[in-house]
Amino acid sequence: IVVKDTTSFKIDPLPSWNEGKTKAAIIDYIKDVTNKESANFIPEIDRIATFDNDGNLWSEQPAYFQLFFAMDRVKELAKDHPEWQNKQPFKAVLENDMKTLIASGEKGIMELIMATHAGITTDEFELLVKNWLETAQHPRFNKPYNQLIYQPMLELLDYLRTNDFKTFIVSGGGIEFMRPWVEEAYGIPKDQVVGSSIATEYDYNNGAPVIRRLSKIDFIDDKAGKPVGINKFIGRKPVFASGNSDGDLQMMQWTDSNPYKSFQLYLHHTDADREWAYDRESHIGQFNKGLDEALEKGWTIIDMKNDWKTIYPFQKE
Amino acid sequence: IVVKDTTSFKIDPLPSWNEGKTKAAIIDYIKDVTNKESANFIPEIDRIATFDNDGNLWSEQPAYFQLFFAMDRVKELAKDHPEWQNKQPFKAVLENDMKTLIASGEKGIMELIMATHAGITTDEFELLVKNWLETAQHPRFNKPYNQLIYQPMLELLDYLRTNDFKTFIVSGGGIEFMRPWVEEAYGIPKDQVVGSSIATEYDYNNGAPVIRRLSKIDFIDDKAGKPVGINKFIGRKPVFASGNSDGDLQMMQWTDSNPYKSFQLYLHHTDADREWAYDRESHIGQFNKGLDEALEKGWTIIDMKNDWKTIYPFQKE
Ligand SMILES: [Ca+2]
Ligand SMILES: [Ca+2]
CATH class of the missing domain: 3.40.50.1000 (HAD superfamily/HAD-like)
Incomplete structure (x- = not known):
């Protein structure tokens, strides 16, 4: 009952x-x-x-928190992508250059998304998001996003x-x-x-x-x-x-x-x-x-x- | 409680x-x-x-009941489409010629769907489906589908x-x-x-x-x-x-x-x-x-x- x-x-x-x-x-x-x-x-x-x-x-x-996720992911993947050191918008991410990153516009953001959100399985992606939330912190509040x-x-x-x-x-x-x-x-x-x-x-x-x-x-x-x-x-x-x-x-x-x-x-x-x-x-x-x-x-x-x-x-x- | x-x-x-x-x-x-x-x-x-x-x-x-819906819709719309009298797969529908209709394959079925399911608003489409269910009957059981x-x-x-x-x-x-x-x-x-x-x-x-x-x-x-x-x-x-x-x-x-x-x-x-x-x-x-x-x-x-x-x-x- x-x-x-x-x-x-x-x-x-x-x-x-x-x-x-x-x-x-x-x-x-x-x-x-x-x-x-x-x-x-x-x-x-x-x-x-x-x-x-x-x-x-x-x-x-x-910035949108999903963009921080993508940026953190680029930094993690950078060791396997030496070409990113000199390629925008990746270079801007690696240099924490938000101004250039934002100037790269929708096209730049889309390149980031594709490089960090695709090419893996849905289970792998879910795990990445969960791990990121457990480790990353918001720059102003120093709390998980x-x-x-x-x-x-x-x-x-x-x-x-x-x-x-x-x-x-x-x-x-x-x-x-x-x-x-x-x-x-x-x-x-x-x-x-x-x-x-x-x-x-x-x-x-x-x-x-x-x-x-x-x-x-x-x-x-x-x-x-x-x-x-x-x-x-x-x-x-x-x-x-x-x-x-x-x-x-x-x-x-x-x-x-x-x-x-x-x-x-x-x-x-x-x-x-x-x-x-x-x-x-x-x-x-x-x-x-x-x-x-x-x-x-x-x-x-x-x-x-x-x-x-x-x-x-x-x-x- | x-x-x-x-x-x-x-x-x-x-x-x-x-x-x-x-x-x-x-x-x-x-x-x-x-x-x-x-x-x-x-x-x-x-x-x-x-x-x-x-x-x-x-x-x-x-046949799939949605196909019967599309066929009934073709018959309703036919007065505004004289060209359908001589155009497949519409001709087959108007003549109740299931054999020719099925032989038109996926391409034919898709043409029927586009002619009967598109070009209207979602509200209009919902109304069409509801009206059809209230009026159409299954050929074997003589009951609404x-x-x-x-x-x-x-x-x-x-x-x-x-x-x-x-x-x-x-x-x-x-x-x-x-x-x-x-x-x-x-x-x-x-x-x-x-x-x-x-x-x-x-x-x-x-x-x-x-x-x-x-x-x-x-x-x-x-x-x-x-x-x-x-x-x-x-x-x-x-x-x-x-x-x-x-x-x-x-x-x-x-x-x-x-x-x-x-x-x-x-x-x-x-x-x-x-x-x-x-x-x-x-x-x-x-x-x-x-x-x-x-x-x-x-x-x-x-x-x-x-x-x-x-x-x-x-x-x-
Ligand atoms: Ca919003
Ligand atoms: Ca089935």
């Missing part, structure tokens, strides 16, 4: 959020759409919530799930870079992770089958790719979408077009002291068109500095 | 299965891997079960879910052809459907966003594509796989390589009276290499005629 106590509702579901209109808007929405007596009631099967990851569930400064997740968002994810929402990640980041750690970090199972991917192929491998990662992009889950990824992987329009940059705008629009009452939540990085402050002019996580449209349409904007009591779990009292 | 009675175990979980070694093997496996005291215990998060659809959860004779699902498999899906397995469809059929009806038919939510797909694109459409289906294949979820699709959509190796043809062999191998104790279940169509009998020589659902490997490796083979008491739900006493 399993007994589930549903009276725990009276406990504050979002203790790391300061009282104010952002927190109230979230709670009001969830109470409304889960209330069977409300005209805005949403059946459980349609309670789909999608969350961007970089800069939304964990930090993304001073997967500790730089946002405590208030963990509470929001839990709150949604307690109310029978199914929570998904919909990220521009690599799907197989996220899967090894998001279950533990966010309580989101691997099959609820939508992201960018490289092509793979099955190899029977004499009875010990493997899936090999190829040097070819399969799908970019960003901007207009986000609704496409949502449709492909989830097959249902979300009612709740959460993101932090222009890369999430199409996901917000797509969710906003749901006939059910929907919720658009944008995280505005306004806290240079405890985290980072950036928006319209940032090269990472640019929040410009998205900010305009959020203001125009009255979407909910989290002001990190004022709305969040705590940023990271390790800072909790 | 919600009270869940877990004593219902003593009720036969598979009432439409005859007693025998197939039923016993399934029950023994599930009891073993969900028993915390067993060396073969599998944690809930790793209890992934994948099911092929055509010929495994519903029938696939005298989605009534030709297998009662014993519905019980197996339920039994697995009762034991905290997450059940997925992994089908060569179109993902968006399945999603409109599989939730109701099998209790499998849309985001747990892996299948073949055509490319799509997001269109803001002046503030009423849509996703358009393009005339381009995105992914074929068959044979070696099945482990690839499983890795892409689920991200975890299954422990339980169920299929009926050579198209499932790689999924079986992939599952068989799971370090956890795994289960491979092949459905052998042996019942010409109540359903159909076909295997090694069949053009639809060929079961030849898969049958050899199942016998060699001792995978469980359902003998439909002898193992199943009932075939379809509408035949239940």
